Amino acid sequence: MNAQPTYVRPADVEDAISIKASLGPAGIYGCGLTAAQLGWGVKGPEQTIIDIAGLDLGSDVCLADSGSMVLAANAPLERLRLDPLISRQLPWFAEFLRYVGSTATRNQASLGGNLLWGAGDLEVLFAAVDAKLRFAGNGRAQSLGPTVSDQPEDLLISIIVPALQGQRIFVEKLGHRQAFSPSRVVVAGCVGRQSARLAVRLAGHPVATVETPWPMNWPLDDALFAGNAAPYLKSAAHNLLRGHLAQLAQRDMA
Amino acid sequence: MRISFTLNGEPQDRVVNPFDKATSILAEQCGQESVKTSCAIGRCGACTILVDGKSANACLLIAAKMDGTDVVTAEGLGRRADAIIDRLRENGAIQCGYCAPGLLVSLVTLLERAPVGEKLQRQELETVLAGNLCRCSGYTGLRKAILALSS
Amino acid sequence: MNAVTGLEEKLRGSFRYLAEGQPVGTLHGALLTSPLAHATIRRLDVSAARSLNGVHAVVTAADVPSDFVMGTAILDRPPLARGKVRFQGEPMAAVAAETQEIANAAIALIAFELEPLPIVSAPGDALNEGAAKLHDSGNLCSSFIYSRGKVDADFEECAHVIDHRLTTPRQVPAAMELEGGICIPSPTGIELRAATHSPFYTRSLIASMLGLPERDVRVIGSPIGGSYGGKEEIHIQPVLALLAWTARRPVRLILDRPQSMAFATTRHPFEIALKIGCDRAGRLLALAADVLVDNGAYASFGPEVLDTGMECIQSAYAFRSVKLRGRLAYTNNGVGGAFRGFGALQTLTAIELAVDILARKAGHDPLTFRRINLAGANDPGPLGQAIIPQPELPKVADALSSLPAWRDETPSQRYLSGTGYALVRKGEGFAGGGPNGASGVLALTLDGQVMFQSSLVEMGQGLETTVRNTLLATFDLDEADIGCATGSTDAGADSGPTSASRGTQIALRLIRAGKMPFLEKLYVGAAEILQVPMDALRLGPGGFYQRMAPQNKPDLSLSDLAASAGEIVTQIGIPGIETMQAGANVHTLFTTCAARARVRIDRWTGQVACTGLDLLPACGPPISPVAFQGQMTGAGAQALGFCLTEHQPYEEGTVMASNFDSYFIPTIADVPDVNVHPVTWLAPDDPVGIRGGGEIGLNAAAPAIANAVASALDAAPTHLPVRPEWVLDALARQGRTP
Ligand SMILES: Cc1cc2nc3c(=O)[nH]c(=O)nc-3n(C[C@H](O)[C@H](O)[C@H](O)COP(=O)(O)OP(=O)(O)OC[C@H]3O[C@@H](n4cnc5c(N)ncnc54)[C@H](O)[C@@H]3O)c2cc1C
Ligand code: FES
Numbered sequence A: 001m002n003a004q005p006t007y008v009r010p011a012d013v014e015d016a017i018s019i020k021a022s023l024g025p026a027g028i029y030g031c032g033l034t035a036a037q038l039g040w041g042v043k044g045p046e047q048t049i050i051d052i053a054g055l056d057l058g059s060d061v062c063l064a065d066s067g068s069m070v071l072a073a074n075a076p077l078e079r080l081r082l083d084p085l086i087s088r089q090l091p092w093f094a095e096f097l098r099y100v101g102s103t104a105t106r107n108q109a110s111l112g113g114n115l116l117w118g119a120g121d122l123e124v125l126f127a128a129v130d131a132k133l134r135f136a137g138n139g140r141a142q143s144l145g146p147t148v149s150d151q152p153e154d155l156l157i158s159i160i161v162p163a164l165q166g167q168r169i170f171v172e173k174l175g176h177r178q179a180f181s182p183s184r185v186v187v188a189g190c191v192g193r194q195s196a197r198l199a200v201r202l203a204g205h206p207v208a209t210v211e212t213p214w215p216m217n218w219p220l221d222d223a224l225f226a227g228n229a230a231p232y233l234k235s236a237a238h239n240l241l242r243g244h245l246a247q248l249a250q251r252d253m254a
Numbered sequence B: 001m002r003i004s005f006t007l008n009g010e011p012q013d014r015v016v017n018p019f020d021k022a023t024s025i026l027a028e029q030c031g032q033e034s035v036k037t038s039c040a041i042g043r044c045g046a047c048t049i050l051v052d053g054k055s056a057n058a059c060l061l062i063a064a065k066m067d068g069t070d071v072v073t074a075e076g077l078g079r080r081a082d083a084i085i086d087r088l089r090e091n092g093a094i095q096c097g098y099c100a101p102g103l104l105v106s107l108v109t110l111l112e113r114a115p116v117g118e119k120l121q122r123q124e125l126e127t128v129l130a131g132n133l134c135r136c137s138g139y140t141g142l143r144k145a146i147l148a149l150s151s
Numbered sequence C: 001m002n003a004v005t006g007l008e009e010k011l012r013g014s015f016r017y018l019a020e021g022q023p024v025g026t027l028h029g030a031l032l033t034s035p036l037a038h039a040t041i042r043r044l045d046v047s048a049a050r051s052l053n054g055v056h057a058v059v060t061a062a063d064v065p066s067d068f069v070m071g072t073a074i075l076d077r078p079p080l081a082r083g084k085v086r087f088q089g090e091p092m093a094a095v096a097a098e099t100q101e102i103a104n105a106a107i108a109l110i111a112f113e114l115e116p117l118p119i120v121s122a123p124g125d126a127l128n129e130g131a132a133k134l135h136d137s138g139n140l141c142s143s144f145i146y147s148r149g150k151v152d153a154d155f156e157e158c159a160h161v162i163d164h165r166l167t168t169p170r171q172v173p174a175a176m177e178l179e180g181g182i183c184i185p186s187p188t189g190i191e192l193r194a195a196t197h198s199p200f201y202t203r204s205l206i207a208s209m210l211g212l213p214e215r216d217v218r219v220i221g222s223p224i225g226g227s228y229g230g231k232e233e234i235h236i237q238p239v240l241a242l243l244a245w246t247a248r249r250p251v252r253l254i255l256d257r258p259q260s261m262a263f264a265t266t267r268h269p270f271e272i273a274l275k276i277g278c279d280r281a282g283r284l285l286a287l288a289a290d291v292l293v294d295n296g297a298y299a300s301f302g303p304e305v306l307d308t309g310m311e312c313i314q315s316a317y318a319f320r321s322v323k324l325r326g327r328l329a330y331t332n333n334g335v336g337g338a339f340r341g342f343g344a345l346q347t348l349t350a351i352e353l354a355v356d357i358l359a360r361k362a363g364h365d366p367l368t369f370r371r372i373n374l375a376g377a378n379d380p381g382p383l384g385q386a387i388i389p390q391p392e393l394p395k396v397a398d399a400l401s402s403l404p405a406w407r408d409e410t411p412s413q414r415y416l417s418g419t420g421y422a423l424v425r426k427g428e429g430f431a432g433g434g435p436n437g438a439s440g441v442l443a444l445t446l447d448g449q450v451m452f453q454s455s456l457v458e459m460g461q462g463l464e465t466t467v468r469n470t471l472l473a474t475f476d477l478d479e480a481d482i483g484c485a486t487g488s489t490d491a492g493a494d495s496g497p498t499s500a501s502r503g504t505q506i507a508l509r510l511i512r513a514g515k516m517p518f519l520e521k522l523y524v525g526a527a528e529i530l531q532v533p534m535d536a537l538r539l540g541p542g543g544f545y546q547r548m549a550p551q552n553k554p555d556l557s558l559s560d561l562a563a564s565a566g567e568i569v570t571q572i573g574i575p576g577i578e579t580m581q582a583g584a585n586v587h588t589l590f591t592t593c594a595a596r597a598r599v600r601i602d603r604w605t606g607q608v609a610c611t612g613l614d615l616l617p618a619c620g621p622p623i624s625p626v627a628f629q630g631q632m633t634g635a636g637a638q639a640l641g642f643c644l645t646e647h648q649p650y651e652e653g654t655v656m657a658s659n660f661d662s663y664f665i666p667t668i669a670d671v672p673d674v675n676v677h678p679v680t681w682l683a684p685d686d687p688v689g690i691r692g693g694g695e696i697g698l699n700a701a702a703p704a705i706a707n708a709v710a711s712a713l714d715a716a717p718t719h720l721p722v723r724p725e726w727v728l729d730a731l732a733r734q735g736r737t738p
């Protein structure tokens, strides 16, 4: 409809959805725009940006009666990192956020954008804990994975981290230096009494997730380590998973 | 489009292309040469500014998003930066200075968040400043300056 | 005391770098650069760009005198590609226009046709028979040969011999301030504001390109927002000057980061093959070295870098015999140039690794092994040249041995740690033939300030503080009485380049040399005005005091002196401290430094972190302690990058890292606190009394870090930066994988 891509700030969620509906593929939701911009080139975006950063999608963090945590899709990552409720309930998340972008980037970047742009580090962690994404409209809540495209037609409202009583979580990112680096490998695991859920991403590949019984059988499923990835990435990922799991197993023994 | 925002306390009203970067709006149109461009992709911190009190990379901030915000650059920090500047001086934390305004902005947010007196953990300091690259100093003087202020 | 001048202004953003604060009406510059690494330019048509509204100048090689080429030892580089392009990112044309958008649009309108030529992507290939030639003279840009004693016989005599090969990274200076500047033409000349280490050299070059008398070219070369050698080479100044001179309007031209990553000169990758041996007692007998250097497309400082690297390859040790060969080959991989450490960093890292390997093999600890093999205080220099004696060498070795032990790390299944040492020396200033001498000016200005004027430049290293501290120590004056002017051709005194760690030495020696003649003029003037004999006067804070009448106010203030006597000026010239040696470019003044580093190696990922670094520079008592400290800590971080994170790879002539999302400079989380332990003792009769601290910390830190990796892994790195792939392989070979 309008040839010249532009920028709109919807008044509320309904407004956003109706703008998106009227623009169709010529419009795209955006939040911090830190990832969206990477593909823009000098001329700016090819689609109109519907900026959802200022919408009220609920409070950043909310502890539901079920024990699950509901996180607003447009919450900036740095605010989540410093949120007292997150530090208490999901300390591994707060800790991991140190390694996602820089402080300034995290002030601009949102959780939803990270999970949807296609190569976000948090995707691995949230896949391991089997977080659900709740989209507007049909109210569907879905798991992270290949079905969530990086340019969803629907507005992501919130992310639900299930109650994780008794589960041990680990997550680690391997970059090119000690901080503020694109990732080469991200591994995460959520280990319960009977089973463990592991997720891995090797740079340039999609997230792979497996459920395995716990204590687990070695070796790890090869499918976790994207077939054509560099051998180094595979061994580093393998060692990281093995190392973290071995530490947990040792603790279980003790 | 037309945007209005405050810059170091002064109201601003400008006509911009929505996808212009805040770096060029601030440095070229508003004369804030403290807002440096070095990488232009959010990877060096030379363009760090405060937007509604939070640090942000001006090179990743599009003009449209500046509308309605309160922007502060290193030039507008005023007294908030006095104590830090003294410590940076004593510890030789700055050399060529090209990273300095962006660094000062990050430092102010860091130190205002952790009240002076409460010991700032080394890890937290490194987390908050990892986005401000300095090619000259090796960061030793910087770390000493901050720890001196926060201890 | 500030380590650097303008600190508060820098932090608060009111400090102006050279490409900022352009006059109203300044045009915007833009560059067309080559997308190919090696090609013949078949067509370059700028007519459409020229006729675009708002465009004031479009320049190509056709606008540069056809015989104008740049370089130091070898002149081979046109400011805009002529006939051929030799690296990706080489400028082919430039535009000045009323807005940046118009300038960019004009660039897009330039029609060109490039016919690809075979790409020379490695120095070894470059020297093969039949390789495509970058220059008519062939691909061997320069070479180095030296031998002393009977190497073969000495190897026979050795109880232990080892070989080691090391390939070093293409490290990019990557100053935060990009290359660029502003050029303002007048009817007869130009004013060029762009970073340079050597304002007079830049002036003569630009003047000759434009066909102007030198006096009509004014060059302001500092302050600089970081250089580390990167802005020592002529960068974009000629193109900028050409645009402004053609447009007859002020022009501002600044590279963007991707342009800079391709265009800026980088540290040369060295492929170093070493063989060294020692006798049963652990005394080093013989060294054989073969070094091949990737020079990139133009000579730049390559020949000097090769010579310096080869001169330093013996580090601070006394080998009985040596046989050295070095070759510098043209390739299509960007352009190598000056970068802090200047060839010495590469060879020192290699030899220090080899020394540790040999020490371990011979059953000596690395500290004792270094100690027993140090060059003697009065030995000739590494290439047999006369040098200033170095009695400080054993003191540095002692200081290294007596560093306090590290705090113990908690043992871990995951991490290995290792400690490494290095003890190195490198020549300061330029080799014989210079430029090693310098001029400067001491002046009493009309407003009563004692001013030191030179063309040395301030780039954050604290030159201005050093000058001020030296003035205060030389003359009994107050802060308010002294001043310093740096970084331009204005003073008319060519102090030579501010590089090769010579800035401090030159400033100090100029002020010392000018002191007596300058004071003499002041005293004569003051005595005449006060009508008293000279020996009844004393210069003190604010002016002249009569000796007999103690008081807190001068009898003749400096400004009254200047008002009556006029400006008092002393031109100063100092000769170079240099040795000329047939067949080799050699240094005379050497600087020593030791280092200790600790690393932590992640056995899971192969990632290496540097967790501790001590530097022991033997530079005499620092004139500006805070600035000196800063030179060392900054050097530590750059050494860490060289060893662990930084490399600009080329694939078939294509730049692989074009910004900071793929080129990784250490962050605050990567760099440990660098502890500096200056060894201040130099021989009492040392002719300078200090050494520059610009480079030596880097040259010691890098080999110490590399040796720490070697000690943690029981395997010496063969490539830098250390690749985690290699670490995991090394662990696997030893059966130490987790
Ligand atoms: C300098 C820099 C460093 C970075 N470092 C890292 C890093 O270390 N790790 C990492 O994982 N990422 C990193 N990123 C990538 C990215 O910026 C972040 O992942 C960030 O969280 C994206 O959030 P955003 O709000 O800016 O997303 P946007 O750019 O606004 O959006 C990204 C995508 O998600 C869609 N989208 C966003 N929100 C919604 C929503 N609510 N509903 C529907 N669709 C939506 C957009 O349409 C777009 O396709 C970095 C980026 C930069 C520029
Ligand atoms: S210029 Fe904005 S982060 Fe580098």
Ligand code: FES
Residues within 6 Å of the ligand: B093, B094, B095, B096, B097, B098, B099, B100, B133, B134, B135, B136, B137, C176, C225, C226, C460
């Ligand atoms: S002081 Fe030069 S980059 Fe920080």
